[in-house]
Every structure is written in C-alpha cells, then in structure tokens.
Amino acid sequence: MKIGMRNIKTSISVVLCVILFELLNREYPFYACIAAVVTLQSSISDSFKAGQNRLIGTAIGATVGLIFSYLPQFNFWVHAVYIGLGICMVIYLCNIFNKNDSISISCIVFSAIMTNLKGVPSYIYVINRTVDTCIGIIISILVNKYFNFKFFNKFK
Known part of the structure; x- marks a missing residue:
C-alpha cells in the first residue's frame, strides 16, 4: 500500500503549523495542528467545508465557554454542573443554527475553556484558541490547494 496525497498533505500541514508557531513565538501549536x-479532506471544497464547520464550532463553543467562565465558581460541584449545562447549550445552539457538523468541535472547545483556564484570563484563552484554529484551517486549505502531484513532480 502506498502513501496517498491526503496523507502527505496532512503531514505537511501539521509540520507547517509547528514551524509557523515557532517563528511567531506562539505557545501552543497543538490547536492549529x-x-x-x-x-x-480529499478535495479543496470538502476541506473548505470542514474548515468552515471547525470555525463555526469553535466560535459557538468559545462564546458559550467564555460566558460560563464568568459565572461564579463556588466549588467543584457547581463548576461540574456548569460544564453539563454548557454542553447542553452548545449542542442546542448548533441545532438551532443547523450546524450539526459543528457539534463535536463546539463541545470540545467549550470543554477546553471550562477545564484549561489555569491562571489565564478566559477572554485571552478564547482569542488565542480561535486564532490558533484559524491558522490551522488556513494552512490546510492552502496546502490542499497548492500541493499536488505537479508540485511534487518538480522535485524528481
């Protein structure tokens, strides 16, 4: 079995994210990766659609996460209840906006915000994760568009 172009393009996209984050001195390339x-995806149009769903999901999860992060955190149990309520709200909003393909990532982003805020203001965390996501989306769409067999044939 040979290594396909999608495999190669995915690898290139991740490497470019890591390199760009190093050059920009950004802290967490993981989210862009x-x-x-x-x-x-297998086509540019599918990649664009997946990127759009990822960005919409990030926006919904980040917005709800930001709102919930400002609620009074009395103790662990209240925080856990907030997380459950927030997940319900995120799924509900995705359904209202007919963005079912964004539900999973919305929930992941919301959960990341609610569980990873350790000494970082929530709005800074939300902005950084959204920027990181945009970087990863842009890189993968550009790689999918411009890296093709013709590109690799130049190096033979």
Missing part, C-alpha cells in the same frame, strides 16, 4: 488534521 488539530484544526489542520480535521480540515484537510
């Missing part, structure tokens, strides 16, 4: 892997 996730977006790149999820976004890169």
